[in-house]
Amino acid sequence: xxxxxxxxxxIGMALxxxxxxxxxxxxxxxxxxxxxxxxxxxxxxxxxxxxxxxAAVLEQLHSERFMDDSPAQVYATLLDEGTYLASExxxxxxxxxxxxxxxxxxxxxxxxxxxxxxxxxxxNQLWSWDITKLKGPLKWSSYxxxxxxDVFSRYVPGWLLAHHESGTLADRLIAETVEQEGITxxxxxxxxxxxxxxxxxxxxxxxxxxxxKSHSRPHVSNDNPFSEAHFKTLKYRPGFPSRFxxxxxxxxxxxxxxxxxxxxxxxxGIGLLTPEMVHRGRGEQxxxxxxxxxxxxxxxxxxxxxxxxxxxxxxxxxVWINPPKEKETPPSQ
Numbered sequence: 266x267x268x269x270x271x272x273x274x275x276i277g278m279a280l281x282x283x284x285x286x287x288x289x290x291x292x293x294x295x296x297x298x299x300x301x302x303x304x305x306x307x308x309x310x311x312x313x314x315x316x317x318x319x320a321a322v323l324e325q326l327h328s329e330r331f332m333d334d335s336p337a338q339v340y341a342t343l344l345d346e347g348t349y350l351a352s353e354x355x356x357x358x359x360x361x362x363x364x365x366x367x368x369x370x371x372x373x374x375x376x377x378x379x380x381x382x383x384x385x386x387x388x389n390q391l392w393s394w395d396i397t398k399l400k401g402p403l404k405w406s407s408y409x410x411x412x413x414x415d416v417f418s419r420y421v422p423g424w425l426l427a428h429h430e431s432g433t434l435a436d437r438l439i440a441e442t443v444e445q446e447g448i449t450x451x452x453x454x455x456x457x458x459x460x461x462x463x464x465x466x467x468x469x470x471x472x473x474x475x476x477x478k479s480h481s482r483p484h485v486s487n488d489n490p491f492s493e494a495h496f497k498t499l500k501y502r503p504g505f506p507s508r509f510x511x512x513x514x515x516x517x518x519x520x521x522x523x524x525x526x527x528x529x530x531x532x533x534g535i536g537l538l539t540p541e542m543v544h545r546g547r548g549e550q551x552x553x554x555x556x557x558x559x560x561x562x563x564x565x566x567x568x569x570x571x572x573x574x575x576x577x578x579x580x581x582x583x584v585w586i587n588p589p590k591e592k593e594t595p596p597s598q
Contacts, residue, residue, distance in 0.1 A: 266295050314351060322350045322359055336360065378482040383455055383586040385417040388544045389446055391586070392416065392454045394439075395492035396430055396461060397499070399515050400508040408515050411438050416455075416491050417584050419532050420544035421523050422446050426516050432464025440470055448476075455479040455586060457489050488587065498526070536578040548580045 269281045269292050282289040314322070325331055331339045336356035343350060351359075360366040385391035393414045398407045411425040411434065423442030427434050439454070454471065456462035458480050471478045481488030499505065502522060509515040527544075531537040535548070542548050555577035563574055 266292060270296055314355065318351070319359060322356060323363070325350060326356060326360060375483070380587050381455065381479050381481065381488055382589050383453060383479060385584045386582065388415055388418045388420065389448055389452060390417060392452065393489060393492045393586070394454060394456050395489060395496070396459060397496045399426070402508055402510050408509070408512050410519065411435060412492065412495065413438065413442050414492055414495055415544060416586065418540050418544035419491070419495070419535055420527055420540035424519065424523060426512065426519055428512065430459070430461045432461050432466040435461045435464065436466040436470045439467065443474055443476070450475050453477040453479055455481070455489065457481040458483055490586070534581070536580045538580070543580065552577050552580060
């Protein structure tokens with residue numbers, strides 16, 4: 266802008282601005298800046314209370330008689346006694362000016378919970394578990410389905426269906442599944458803050474097994490996304506009934522579902538492989554076989570593949586629950 270103003274007397278403002286790519290209107294404003302307007306104080310309304318009247322209202326509000334009453338109570342009481350000092354809204358405004366307009370009851374303050382940031386780079390490093398309800402034959406009846414899910418492979422190593430939620434049942438399920446998977450350490454189990462998840466039996470078991478525990482923040486469903494997504498897959502499965510006739514009926518369905526889910530379901534989050542393939546370490550082998558099939562298809566009809574050779578979806582190398590946010594670096598001066 267300084268250059269435009271310097272050369273404008275010789276070549277003209279329009280040509281200078283066009284050559285430098287700046288706005289001509291902006292250049293004119295820089296050349297002849299407008300003086301800043303002085304801010305005028307707002308005049309006091311003739312309808313406003315005088316200082317003496319304001320002091321009288323505050324004196325009544327602060328008096329021992331009215332100190333624990335709301336302005337509405339004070340206003341109505343004085344009005345019934347034949348006295349009018351100010352409107353109810355004015356009383357609120359005067360208290361707000363004194364910093365005294367707030368909730369008088371003790372308010373519950375929630376502590377600041379840290380966001381769980383959990384990473385898995387292989388199977389049996391991070392498990393997520395949760396409990397969902399399956400409706401029973403009667404309107405009020407339901408069963409509790411406990412599901413342990415490996416976050417990296419999406420494999421379900423253990424599940425349990427019971428009539429109710431219980432920390433003891435969760436303790437048994439976790440202990441049996443850990444033993445079945447042969448885990449001796451390096452495992453973190455993440456869950457929400459339900460009664461079974463935070464129960465004493467589960468906490469003691471995890472401590473005995475040397476397993477780290479992690480919990481979601483209260484009222485934040487996004488902290489346990491893998492279990493929530495898995496339950497959606499379960500309940501959107503064709504054949505999932507609106508109600509189960511009995512707990513045995515529900516167990517038969519779950520046994521069939523988890524067999525299909527682990528061994529047949531091609532999961533979009535793990536390169537369209539089955540959870541069992543990834544959990545048992547056969548993912549790269551299957552992907553290599555897929556690559557060979559695609560290479561043969563490309564060799565037979567390269568014109569059908571635009572721009573590049575076809576590749577099967579890649580396996581994830583790291584899976585996060587709440588990946589850490591990158592800190593914004595300030596622009597260099």
